C-alpha cells in the first residue's frame with residue numbers, strides 16, 4: 711500500500727505543502743524478519759533531522775526505504791509529497807551511503823563531472839554542469855584537491871567527495887547515512903557546519919543518521935530508534951525537558967528504560 715499525493719509543480723490539491731517525509735504504519739521485512747515495525751513519523755522541510763539509535767536498530771533500512779531502494783516495504787511512506795521510490799523523486803533526493811561511492815582512478819572533479827553528466831546530460835547543459843560541479847566541490851571544501859586522484863585522498867576526504875556528488879543538482883532532500891563515521895572531531899564539526907549552511911541557505915531538508923549521541927545536539931529534530939521502532943520524535947530540547955535529562959544520550963537511555971519497563975508490564979499482564 712503506497713499513497714499518492716501530487717508534488718510541487720504538479721496538479722495542486724490546494725492544500726499545504728506536505729512534509730519532506732511522512733510515514734504511517736511503515737513496516738519493512740528483511741528476509742523473513744520484520745526489521746521496521748509500524749513506524750509513524752514526519753520529517754519537516756528545511757531542517758536537519760537526526761536519525762539516531764544503536765547499531766542494527768534499522769537506520770540504514772529506513773533510509774533505503776525513503777530513497778526507494780528497499781524491498782518489502784508496506785504501509786505509507788511519502789517523500790516530498792510522492793510515494794517513496796517514485797521516478798520523479800530521483801533528481802530531488804541526494805543519498806550518501808556508508809561506503810563512499812567514488813572512482814579511485816578519477817580525480818575529484820572527474821568523479822563529479824561523471825555523475826553530473828548522468829544527472830544533467832547533453833551539450834546544452836555543459837556550462838550549467840561545470841558551475842554545479844565547481845559549486846559542489848567548494849561546498850565540501852575540496853577546491854584545493856579538485857585535481858587529486860580520489861584513490862589518494864584520506865577517508866574523510868573521500869566521504870566528502872560522496873557528499874559533493876549528492877549535492878549536485880541542489881536536491882531538496884539529502885539522506886546521509888552516518889556521514890561523520892571515522893572522522894576526527896574537527897572534520898565532524900566542519901561537516902555539521904556545512905549541513906547547517908545547506909539547510910539555512912538552500913532550505914534543503916537533511917536526514918542524517920548517526921549512532922553518536924553527541925551529534926544529536928546539532929539537529930533541529932530527532933528520531934530516536936531502537937529495535938525497529940521509533941522511541942521518540944521531538945526536538946533535542948523537548949526530549950531533554952520531557953525526560954528531565956541533561957543530555958540527549960541520558961534522555962535516550964531514560965526512554966529505553968521506559969520501553970523495557972512497559973514491555974515487562976505487558977508480558978506480566980498476559
Ligand SMILES: Nc1ncnc2c1ncn2[C@@H]1O[C@H](COP(=O)(O)OP(=O)(O)OP(=O)(O)O)[C@@H](O)[C@H]1O
Nearest residue numbers: 740741745763764765766767768769770771772921
Ligand atoms: N541484507 C540483509 N538481510 C537480512 N537482514 C538484514 C540485512 N541487512 C541488514 N539486516 C538486518 O536488519 C536490521 C537493521 O539493519 P540496519 O543496517 O538497517 O541497521 P542500522 O541501524 O543502520 O545499523 P548500523 O548503525 O550498524 O549501520 C539488523 O538487525 C540487520 O541484521
